[in-house]
Amino acid sequence: MQPFSYDALPMRVRFGEKALEQLPGELEELGVSRTVVLTTPREQAFGEQVDELLGPVGLGVYPHAAMHVPVSTADAACAYIAEVGADSVVCLGGGSTVGLGKAVALRTGLPIIAVPTTYAGSEMTPVWGLTEDGIKRTGRDRRVLPTSVIYDPTLSTGLPVEVSVTSGFNAIAHAVEGLYAPDASPIISLMAAEGVAHMLTALPAIVADPADLQARSDALYAAWLCGAVLGATTMGLHHKLCHILGGTFDLPHADTHSVVLPYVMAFNLSAAPAADDALVRATGTDSPATLVRELEQSLGIVGSLAELGMPESGIDEVIRQALAAPYSNPRQVTEADLRTLVTAAFTGSPIG
Ligand code: NAD
Structure with missing residues (x-):
């Protein structure tokens, strides 16, 4: 260890x-x-x-x-x-x-x-x-x-389904980035994996029945764990991009996290094997990024930054800001990487 x-x-x-x-x-x-x-x-x-x-x-x-x-x-x-x-x-x-x-x-x-x-x-x-x-x-x-x-x-139970789902993926984003954070620890990784697993189970049940108290309990428990992960670790590329997107284009916080998350997972997890292993176990699939994207689509949330109201001309500005300020990330990010990733999230193209 x-x-x-x-x-x-x-x-x-x-x-x-x-x-x-x-x-x-x-x-x-x-x-x-x-x-x-x-x-x-x-x-x-x-x-x-x-x-x-x-x-x-x-x-x-x-x-x-x-x-x-x-x-x-x-x-x-x-x-x-x-x-x-x-x-x-x-x-x-x-x-x-x-x-x-x-x-x-x-x-x-x-x-x-x-x-x-x-x-x-x-x-x-x-x-x-x-x-x-x-x-x-x-x-x-x-x-x-x-x-x-x-x-x-x-x-x-009264939280609108759409807000519940996007907020749930916002929580999952904290856990994902906590798993590969430079200051991750075994206890934090346990909390992150447990949080992801509970949230992924809870969200479809909430969509099926927003008053399902067991599902609401699972989601809130997961939110607690994922929030604790956020509080204890240093976030990476995903949170950096969402901070820029929210601040520059006034995009809604949780929706932005939901759209960007699977693209950053697909990019980062190849360079973060321990985090990838933990997520493979927590999600029960070989490709956690694809699972997140497909689940988001099946739960009916907005699939692209364009649909959230980001202008296409803003892609350059996001790249400029992301390159300007340093942040921790398990994989080095070049300008070309950023362009590919942000463009994919902008158009909502399939996870590659
Ligand atoms: P929010 O607090 O803005 O709530 C979203 C909407 O849901 C609001 O309209 C709110 O009135 C409504 N709502 C909330 N609870 C409800 C309920 N039970 N029933 C019906 N409607 C309800 O959104 P959010 O996603 O929870 O929070 C986003 C903000 O939190 C952003 O500003 C973000 O930067 C910040 N944030 C900060 C941290 C941190 O560690 N500092 C972590 C996560 C998010």
Whole structure:
């Protein structure tokens, strides 16, 4: 076994159907008593139910979380939180809402408690992001790590099928890149393989019946594992490309990950035999990249960057940005490689 180093991240996880009911007890145990619930505008009514569940501890809902955490949104949230005198924040939603909570924690030092309702996995990472003038800055800081995470699969039964599926492949992307990360470790590889296997089983079942609680539990468990992999390792080409695509063309986060993932897998796995072995075992197929692509197609998600709204003229810009900033990757990437890969993802051509 190769030598490795592994940092365990300090947080409590409560997992299970109706785990949300444990939120008041969790806040009490943390010693906080004045809490604001963050949501996106779409989940405001749900946030109000949670605020009610908190009784006198709930100070209200701040329903303005938005994708990629605009700095102006973070400023406004911090001002609201200071005005009401909150001592803690509950993030109820997906990566956008957790992202807003992290921005608040970064500035105020307040503890955040995450109640994730998608499979993005941000709640398991010390990574924050803030966007201003079209540029997204990201960083790592232990202060933004949620103190506690409550995973309740009943909360995701209403997550639209399309968002569920793309979010699920977003989680799988974390696991894939964690498997060949320079700072991978045996424990992380176990989590990654387990996450991929559970997510791949769960997604078709969710498409067949979005209210299937067993499938929702499997997917949320997988999201936790894949998010923990993301939090513990350094991501490679896939996350680099998706960061560029999202930031430059404002493409939807999880859909972009879903489209790009099989192309990067096909490119990278030939240079990452241990990761490939783990994925072959986890997927039960000789070609994990092809399996991912075919499963995505059978589950009905968008198949190309062109369909997501990327202009063809943007291919050069993606290549330029990807060549400009270094990132870790198991396989060296030339300009010609990038052109082939990005063009294939743009047109949605078969995995070769
Ligand atoms: P999201 O949080 O924007 O949610 C997607 C949509 O689903 C939103 O419209 C939301 O309102 C809706 N939604 C969420 N839960 C729902 C539910 N239970 N029922 C119905 N609708 C629901 O999307 P996401 O993919 O979860 O997160 C994407 C963002 O997270 C991006 O900004 C990305 O950069 C960030 N992210 C950060 C990290 C990190 O480690 N920092 C990791 C992953 C993602």
